[in-house]
Amino acid sequence: MDQTIEARGLTKRYGDQLAVDDLSFTVQPGRVTGFLGPNGAGKSTTMRLVLGLDAPTAGTVTVHGRRYAELPRPLHTVGALLDARAVHPGRTAAQHLLALAQTAGIGRERVDEVLGLVGLSGVAGRRAGTFSLGMSQRLGIAGALLGDPPVLMFDEPVNGLDPEGIRWIRGLMRDLAAEGRTVLVSSHLMSEMALTAQHLLVLGRGRLIADTGIDDFLRQNGDETVLVRTDEVDRLARLFRRTGATFEARDDALHVLDRTATEIGKLAAGEGIALTELTPTRGSLEEVFMALTEDAVEYGVRA
Structure with a gap:
């Protein structure tokens, strides 16, 4: 069965505001796809379009080859967490999940199971309105896993x-993907996306900026430098200047911008300079993301 999320020419306008602009992408099963973009980039709107909570102005988006409204058993097909606080505050965690389960023909035993999966078994009888944001997130994830x-x-x-x-x-996201599920995760925490996602969709002002594996994203968009350490740093710096290499001196090391590690090693060896470290490095996901999307920031501080 087709487990992809597929958008083709997806567009959404709210009056004069173009929130999503001609998006085409496919989210594949078996990997965690990180959905990235600055505030106002259109990520949440796109997710709402997938779930049929908003209607597209143009284009289509399908799950399992169908629009969400056409799915015969939607809760058994797509699980979603968009707003962790969208829970009746007077209901207990168990009551909230049971109400969802009853609309989809899911038994009470599954409610107990997902409460255990997210670590909320001990507070199943507490009202959701007393939950912290973190506990609400766990409850929302339980709801997404229910079917x-x-x-x-x-x-x-x-x-x-x-x-x-x-x-x-x-770990949960990666385990779900390893089971062959399709997992789409939006986050502003680049450090977490670097540890969790295998593939990236990057939006800016409603348009698709990148649709690629995370390693390819860093390689294609980030500048590679080579970190060099030596006990003869002044002598090596003079060698770099003499040979026209571009470098920066930081933290008792030289960061070379336009030579490969192999070239630097041969250059130093030719002068008899012993190196204590020679490490190619790239910018972090956060650094590369910020550089790539700086012109697509909707709300930012202007210098």
Whole structure:
């Protein structure tokens, strides 16, 4: 069965505002796809379009080859967390999940199972209105998992989680993908996306900027430098100047911008300069993302 999320020419306008602009992409199963973009880039709108909560102005988006409204058993097909606080505050965690389960023919035993999966068994009888944001996130994830769906979408799922919770959800996302599910995760935490996602969709002002594996994204968009350490740093710096290499001196090391590690090693060896470290490096996901999207920031501080 086709487990992809597929958008073709997807466009959404709210009056004069173009929120999503001619998006075409496919989210494949078996990997975590990170959905990145600055505030206002159109990520949440795109997720709402996938779930049929908003109607596209143009184009289509399907799950399992169908529009969400056409899915015969939607809760068994797509699980989603868009707003962790969208829970009746007077209901207990168990009551909230049971109400969802009853609309989809899911038994009480599955409610107990997902409460255990997200670590909320001990507070199943507490009212959701008393939950912290982190606990609400766990409850929202339980709701997404309730129908054991092959397609999962999470919008900022780590908000409010403590370090243990962040580590837990990181492992959960990767485990779900390893089971062959389609997992789409939106987050502003680049450090978490670097550890969790295998593929990236990057938006800017509603348009698709990148659709690629995370390693390819860093390689294609980030500048590679070579970190060099030696006990003869002044002598090596003079050698670099003499041979026209571009470099920066930082933290007792030289960062070379326009030579490969092999070239630097041969150059130093030719002068009899012993190197204690020779490490190619690239910018972090956060650095590369910020550089790539700086012209697509909707709300930012202007110098």
